[in-house]
Amino acid sequence: MADFSTWLAMGGYAAFVWPSYAITAALLIGLLVVSLWNLRRGEAELARNDRVARAGAPARRDRKGPRP
């Protein structure tokens, strides 16, 4: 346990080492999540459009769209 707290203390530089890693992880994971989320949303919209087009394109759609 003493070893672990020594490691966490980072020779007295914990306040600089850990935020460096935390901010790096937060920014990189954040960008990954946003990119994935955008892609899923776009693909879902494209799939909805395809389904509607195949179903014979009703003149007006309700907000929910047809269920598959």
Next chain:
Amino acid sequence: MHRFANPARFQRLAGAILPWSAGLTALLSIVGLWFALVASPPDYQQSETVRIMYVHVPAAWMALFVYANLAIASAIGLVWKHPLADLAAKAMAPIGATFTGVCLITGSLWGQPMWGTWWVWDARLTSVLILFFFYVGHIALTNAFDDPTRGTRAAAVLALVGAVNLPIVKFSVDWWNTLHQPASITRLDAPAIHPSMLTPLLLMALAFLGYYVTVLILRLRHEIVSRKLRALRLTQGMGAPAIVEQEGT
């Protein structure tokens, strides 16, 4: 080169690469972090703060590498008007901006304990800040026009102008010998760094490279999907029964 520039062919190639790049990124990150935070020694001068190097330096390398990619994609987009190159440039800029941001923030967190200052207008620091502004400007210009081709064109010109900054960033530490230290790895002779510290550095650099490939594929796919949706909306807008998405998803 044009064989890979076809969107359908790109999707197949990207689909083959994606599981590998994602898996390798996860693996390299875990092993790299183990070496960076646990299995490497503290520096005899810098103590434990040397561990900041293992995220700071790979982020700086990627900031430059992604910008070089951005400039090449922009040139191809401008000269050959290739749509995939334009979409690639648009997909790259936020990734490069993120790496540059990581580089600046971690550099600041390293500068405070070692130099005694969060920021100084040193040539290296200033040129990297300018690099960050070029990325941000590229993102802003791309989205500044209603007509996406005009935004892409303007942003591509900006990307090429900004490429002048790349050698300035790289050689700033040699031209103006102020505060930031010169290169330790890319020297003509052997790297001036012990293998116990070179290992985590290279592992983290490879992890960042894998991350870049993975996120670039995801973002480029999103750009291709968005372009299809835009084209659909245009054709549907021209007389066909309205099946345009109502909700502003």
